[in-house]
Amino acid sequence: MERRRAILVRFDDICPTMNWEQWNRAVTVLERYNVKPLIGVIPDCQDEELLIDAPRPDFWQYIKDLQDKGYTVAMHGYLHKYDSATHGIVNVTPRSEFAGHSYEEQLEKIKQGKAVLEQHGIFTDIFFAPAHSYDENTLKALAVNGFKYVSDGASSRTFVREGVLCIPCRSGGCPKIGKKGYYTAVFHAHEWVRPEKADGYIQLEKLCEEYSKDIVSFEEYCKRPEGNAILQKLNEKGYLFYEYTVKPVLRPVVRPIKEFFSQRNNFKR
Numbered sequence: 543m544e545r546r547r548a549i550l551v552r553f554d555d556i557c558p559t560m561n562w563e564q565w566n567r568a569v570t571v572l573e574r575y576n577v578k579p580l581i582g583v584i585p586d587c588q589d590e591e592l593l594i595d596a597p598r599p600d601f602w603q604y605i606k607d608l609q610d611k612g613y614t615v616a617m618h619g620y621l622h623k624y625d626s627a628t629h630g631i632v633n634v635t636p637r638s639e640f641a642g643h644s645y646e647e648q649l650e651k652i653k654q655g656k657a658v659l660e661q662h663g664i665f666t667d668i669f670f671a672p673a674h675s676y677d678e679n680t681l682k683a684l685a686v687n688g689f690k691y692v693s694d695g696a697s698s699r700t701f702v703r704e705g706v707l708c709i710p711c712r713s714g715g716c717p718k719i720g721k722k723g724y725y726t727a728v729f730h731a732h733e734w735v736r737p738e739k740a741d742g743y744i745q746l747e748k749l750c751e752e753y754s755k756d757i758v759s760f761e762e763y764c765k766r767p768e769g770n771a772i773l774q775k776l777n778e779k780g781y782l783f784y785e786y787t788v789k790p791v792l793r794p795v796v797r798p799i800k801e802f803f804s805q806r807n808n809f810k811r
């Protein structure tokens with residue numbers, strides 16, 4: 543029987559110097575609900591924002607232990623350093639580790655990243671880029687390096703692009719879960735120390751509590767029905783146009799209307 547609803551829990555920015563206290567809070571919740579997430583491991587993190595704690599000495603063994611527990615590991619970039627002022631095919635922020643670089647440069651970065659992981663005994667054919675920022679050359683370079691899946695894209699269905707199966711991830715955070723469909727919920731545990739992001743932890747708890755039956759492993763999540771590449775590219779373009787062009791124009795109009803009605807309803811109560 544096909545599921546009406548499936549949710550993938552994804553954690554980004556896993557590296558030896560991440561905020562371990564926050565990560566351990568996440569693991570406690572994941573274990574309580576027996577959730578097996580997709581975790582994005584950075585092969586050789588050089589992002590200063592992620593140099594938080596002293597490097598965990600047994601980091602790679604710890605990652606292997608998580609794999610043994612049923613967590614799925616993805617390669618998340620290479621250095622997690624933005625060195626291109628270009629946006630990718632599904633994001634608009636002009637900074638990237640991959641998008642805008644030549645195919646050869648990207649091929650090298652992906653090859654190096656994969657080599658680092660493999661040196662530590664970590665094998666994966668799943669990738670997602672920092673800041674959701676990648677382009678067609680990234681996908682080509684991934685395919686040549688043996689990657690089969692990318693946990694990203696804004697299409698409604700999965701589809702094969704440049705030799706890689708793109709499993710859409712339309713939300714940058716924890717999405718609103720509807721009655722049916724596929725949802726990738728993205729978390730960054732290190733951000734929970736920021737007051738404006740502190741509710742990320744609450745969102746994780748709520749998601750696991752309310753939807754634990756619908757949360758699936760990556761292995762199951764990636765088996766969702768595949769779409770036609772031409773139609774899915776159009777679908778993605780339409781979605782991105784709505785998100786980045788239409789929504790910002792509508793927001794100042796829609797928000798006061800929503801607020802007016804919510805205040806009116808509060809008053810009625």
Ligand SMILES: [Zn+2]
Pocket residue numbers: 554555618622671672673
């Ligand atoms: Zn990241």
